[in-house]
Amino acid sequence: MIKNDLFLRALKGETVQRPPVWMMRQAGRYLPEFIALRDKYDFFTRCQTPELAAEITVQPIRRIAPDAAILFSDILVIPQAMGIDVEMKPNFGPYLPNPIRTIQDVENVIVPDVHETLGYVFDAIKLTKEMLNDEVPLIGFAGSPWTIMCYAVEGQGSKSFDKAKGFCFSHPEAAHVLLQKITDTTILYLKEKVKAGVNAVQIFDSWGGMLSPVDYQEFSWKYINQIVEALADDAPVIVFGKGCWFALGEMGKSRASALGVDWTCSPRNARYLSGGNITLQGNFDPSRLLSPIPVIKKMVHEMIDEFGKDKYIVNLGHGILPNIPVDHAKAFIDAVKEYNQ
Numbered sequence: 001m002i003k004n005d006l007f008l009r010a011l012k013g014e015t016v017q018r019p020p021v022w023m024m025r026q027a028g029r030y031l032p033e034f035i036a037l038r039d040k041y042d043f044f045t046r047c048q049t050p051e052l053a054a055e056i057t058v059q060p061i062r063r064i065a066p067d068a069a070i071l072f073s074d075i076l077v078i079p080q081a082m083g084i085d086v087e088m089k090p091n092f093g094p095y096l097p098n099p100i101r102t103i104q105d106v107e108n109v110i111v112p113d114v115h116e117t118l119g120y121v122f123d124a125i126k127l128t129k130e131m132l133n134d135e136v137p138l139i140g141f142a143g144s145p146w147t148i149m150c151y152a153v154e155g156q157g158s159k160s161f162d163k164a165k166g167f168c169f170s171h172p173e174a175a176h177v178l179l180q181k182i183t184d185t186t187i188l189y190l191k192e193k194v195k196a197g198v199n200a201v202q203i204f205d206s207w208g209g210m211l212s213p214v215d216y217q218e219f220s221w222k223y224i225n226q227i228v229e230a231l232a233d234d235a236p237v238i239v240f241g242k243g244c245w246f247a248l249g250e251m252g253k254s255r256a257s258a259l260g261v262d263w264t265c266s267p268r269n270a271r272y273l274s275g276g277n278i279t280l281q282g283n284f285d286p287s288r289l290l291s292p293i294p295v296i297k298k299m300v301h302e303m304i305d306e307f308g309k310d311k312y313i314v315n316l317g318h319g320i321l322p323n324i325p326v327d328h329a330k331a332f333i334d335a336v337k338e339y340n341q
């Protein structure tokens, strides 16, 4: 039994004294103890060494005490396991030297044995669970197939991901073969993560908002929904689509347990669009953590009032930024704990 089960109860839609809180990208980026490890070990060494991944995962639990932990890893371990080279360049971000550009490239991509290629993630989960000692639940995650494809085709981050979109629109059949291979790998991967001990999973569709509502259905939601269907009996699934407010209606009818919302959609609108019944998660503007602490606290309380305390998980609308002072991050968490007291 998990001692602090607020997060799991909110995912079930149960009535709570106050909503649970965690922050996307809370493991890493802004914590000094993380930066010390980052300067010693390169990115994929940190991901692939269970002791390091577990340590980074619990750092924010010790320091700011959110109601859930998220495993330190990356969405790009999936394309890596599928045979696509992925590098993480300091001060640049992901770099894939041999991006997918042709039908032949798509054919060369494999659906791997996840035990062989990603066993280190499952080991990290087991170790993290020991370190957490059932204090708080552990979240596992994956990128959406569309978001993974964005990096696989583009070869790096982008403002518009026009190469990835261009590939979908000029070679739709090949694009669908690639998206299905990513989907199949992700389902195997997330099922093993649950077996290894994660208590819930989140799918990050960070670049879903690049697509029009019609293209979103065809190139993103169709595949996310396969993952939701495949996982729903194993663990609660949270779907976070950045810029995807237009798809909340469809998402709200799925077997997802909760939907992430970014800060461009008001709480009221998100409730309306998602059908009013499903748990929502979000949506504080990450830059707002640069406001003075009393302002952060006031705005967090207003946000909870607007979403309502039930069927709600407090979070940011996207990942925490690297330049956020730790005491501001802590004030965000504390504000939620002070609600209703």
Ligand code: CP3
Binding pocket: 023, 024, 025, 026, 027, 028, 029, 038, 042, 043, 070, 071, 072, 073, 074, 075, 076, 088, 092, 093, 094, 141, 143, 157, 204, 206, 318, 319
């Ligand atoms: O939430 C957590 O704290 C768990 C750890 C986590 C990381 N990446 C660690 C990381 C999670 C959940 C991710 C997901 C991820 N990775 C996403 C989806 C979420 C989002 O922010 O939209 C995406 C798009 C990526 C791809 C990625 N990885 C990028 C674009 C970058 C470079 C820029 C940056 O800092 O985000 C990374 C590297 C990365 N992944 C870092 C961390 C802590 C920073 C680099 C480093 O530590 O050396």
